[in-house]
Amino acid sequence: MNAPGHPASVVAVALVVLATVLVGGFGLRISRTTSDFYVASRTVRPRLNAAAISGEYLSAASFLGIAGLVLVHGPDMLWYPVGYTAGYLLLLIFVAAPLRRSGAYTLPDFAEGRLESRQVRRLVSVFVVGAGWLYLVPQLQGAGLTLRILTGAPGWLGDVLVASVVVLAVAAGGMRSITFVQVFQYWLKLTALLVPAIFLVLAWQGDGQPRVSFDEQASAFRADHPLYATYGLIVATFLGTMGLPHVVVRFYTSPNGRDARRTTVAVLALVGLFYLLPPVYGALGRLYAPELIHGGDADAAVLLLPARVIGGLGGDLLGALVAGGAFAAFLSTASGLTMAVAGVITQDVLPSRGVRHFRVATVLAIAVPLAGSLLVSRVPVADAVGMAFAVSASSFCPLLVLGIWWRRLTPPGAIAGLLLGGGSALLSVAITVSGAVRPPGWPHALLAWPAVWSVPVGFLAMILVSLATPGRIPPGTNAAMTRFHLPEALTSGRGR
């Protein structure tokens, strides 16, 4: 592969890494209390918080993966960005305000606060760590791919580089600093795709606007049951967003429930705006980098196009901008996830609490996925992320929706739903990644896109077992419901 190995790209990556560490360090100066450290003292206003959430959310899967999938498999893959966006609408209408009003720091806190059970808390912690690690692996692998294409460096170097920078930024500043890092990185990512896209489209018009063809025989079929796969993708991404640990933790940084809602609408707009861009790269990649269709590394399309289409110094500089944006994507998502996973490890695994232990947990939180990214063979990033969404949709989504809206949820019900829904999704993903069941055939389709059946299993198990154990309804249920749903102004007199 002829790499756009211009020194400008390396400089751009170095600048992004440096800026991340510096902005993180700036946060360290103002991050004084434990509350600052974990939830930025709950003072982040909607517009700032929305940019931070979007910056954290737009990962390697969005920045590189979508264009690569569209390039190889055609426009049906656009369900990915639509699902990544629509997930926020569901988060908004069922979860955002009550979750903020629950007053908990993390998903395990929410589970314990609502169900008054240490057991449920521990199980939720396991799933948070599992989903977080599943989501971190493709981020690190994407970094490895990018650095290899830019510099020819061995594949593991990018993985290790991103992991190290994340440890520095997160362990140093915590949530306050991460908020500023994420805001900066949202705008960087948008610019890094928007500016080159404008030049690419101009160059395409200069070429006489050749038609992009996605005719059937050229499109490699991705599944032997494409309609089922599409629905699997829709269910996983629509329902999975609300439970992603790094997304959820950001809602606790809103001042109140009303602001949490307004934040989510702003996120919908910002994320939607970003997703207009990757398809452009996918379509132009089809035209200008057709060898990627069969060549494997389709995730590299976004990185290769500027040098390929525009060429010269301009192409190199635009390529450098894209490379910088890609690194911003790895760093922001990886630090958000590491933050969330480390928070859970600190509270539920390590013996005593405190900021020093949090730093130990940070190293632990990223070391395991780093080992995974180096050992496991590469799956296309968007697919790998899709699996994390499926696990989240089958475990956290039932827990959050039923926990917030249904008074008869019991701890045994929650445990059954988490184990049957989330457990079966996790198992399916593991079997798919291990390659034990291969396409074609229904067994592979069912395991690779589990959400269609595992989400109903999760909900049903939670509801049926709860109905069978009516004696175990937590005594504080009514108080919890009141706290979740009443506007803060009406509850301010009471203890939080």
Next chain:
Amino acid sequence: MSAESTPRREVVTGEPRRVRPLPRYRAQSEIDEQTALGGAYVRSLMRSQLRAGLTAFAGLALAAGTLPLVFEALHSNAVVWAVLGFATYPPLTLAGWWYVRRAERNERDFARLVEGRPAP
């Protein structure tokens, strides 16, 4: 991030917090003490919020459920491209905006009910 987000450092003192101020309104004390009547108030708010959420959810589910079938029937990449690439994002944001307005109105109505003020 803009310059105005860097706060000036200054000492801020809040008004002293009372542990448990007396409820200002009868309905609020019903809610605070979790009486049957208070529970009914909370349930009515939850119902109206859930209704708003389910309305938005029904619209989304209808669209997401039928679109893949429509695409399958039409067999036209240009349509898939136009709908999924561009046309879905504005309606998603508008649906979110609509829901927020409904939810905040529900909360205002509820506050008015609790405080015993008449509807405007």
